[in-house]
Amino acid sequence: EADIYQTPRYLVIGTGKKITLECSQTMGHDKMYWYQQDPGMELHLIHYSYGVNSTEKGDLSSESTVSRIRTEHFPLTLESARPSHTSQYLCASSLSYEQYFGPGTRLTVT
Amino acid sequence: DQQVKQNSPSLSVQEGRISILNCDYTNSMFDYFLWYKKYPAEGPTFLISISSIKDKNEDGRFTVFLNKSAKHLSLHIVPSQPGDSAVYFCAAFLPGTASKLTFGTGTRLQVTL
Numbered sequence: 001e002a003d004i005y006q007t008p009r010y011l012v013i014g015t016g017k018k019i020t021l022e023c024s025q026t027m028g029h030d031k032m033y034w035y036q037q038d039p040g041m042e043l044h045l046i047h048y049s050y051g052v053n054s055t056e057k058g059d060l061s062s063e064s065t066v067s068r069i070r071t072e073h074f075p076l077t078l079e080s081a082r083p084s085h086t087s088q089y090l091c092a093s094s095l096s097y098e099q100y101f102g103p104g105t106r107l108t109v110t
Numbered sequence: 111d112q113q114v115k116q117n118s119p120s121l122s123v124q125e126g127r128i129s130i131l132n133c134d135y136t137n138s139m140f141d142y143f144l145w146y147k148k149y150p151a152e153g154p155t156f157l158i159s160i161s162s163i164k165d166k167n168e169d170g171r172f173t174v175f176l177n178k179s180a181k182h183l184s185l186h187i188v189p190s191q192p193g194d195s196a197v198y199f200c201a202a203f204l205p206g207t208a209s210k211l212t213f214g215t216g217t218r219l220q221v222t223l
Binding site: 004006009031033040041042043045048058059088090091092094096097098099100101102103104106 | 112114119141142144146151152153154155156159199203209210211213214215216
């Protein structure tokens with residue numbers, strides 16, 4: 001059973017606010033990922049990490065930033081939220097090719 | 111350029127019958143293929159995978175078939191159950207890319223009574 005957690009599950013916030021989406025995993029996986037998904041669309045990779053102090057931009061350009069100070073923790077930050085950031089954000093981790101996903105954060109920016 | 115395609119956005123199947131979900135890909139270097147199931151407001155859940163060196167993998171009610179020459183894979187669910195109603199994503203893994211997966215757009219399966 002995969003143990004990967006995301007908080008908050010739902011967030012409604014006003015334009016211009018700074019937000020941090022939390023993601024933690026207890027499996028000791030080196031690789032972690034952030035995806036963005038809009039309804040009816042594929043999952044788009046926005047950030048990934050090979051391990052501690054390693055972060056890379058994904059295939060979809062994003063104004064968010066990430067950090068990886070501890071193996072188990074991979075938070076995503078938006079300095080100034082905009083309505084275009086409204087989406088579902090999914091965190092995942094892996095050892096090899098199979099990725100385990102958290103429950104996601106549904107973000108709405110008004 | 112979408113490398114993994116699921117051309118059927120939705121599928122409706124009667125309970126007890128077979129569900130067949132299809133996926134096409136363009137990159138012959140993909141090493142593994144995976145199927146994920148996703149309920150609304152939840153994260154995707156891994157279902158089953160297949161290596162590029164195999165043509166079939168079975169796990170309970172789920173079987174994945176791979177046709178490398180056609181660059182096509184399919185997921186068979188037999189028998190289909192109402193709890194199978196969800197969005198199914200096909201994903202492909204390219205070696206040497208930090209385990210990044212390329213996802214299709216998903217197929218919404220509805221299993222009716």
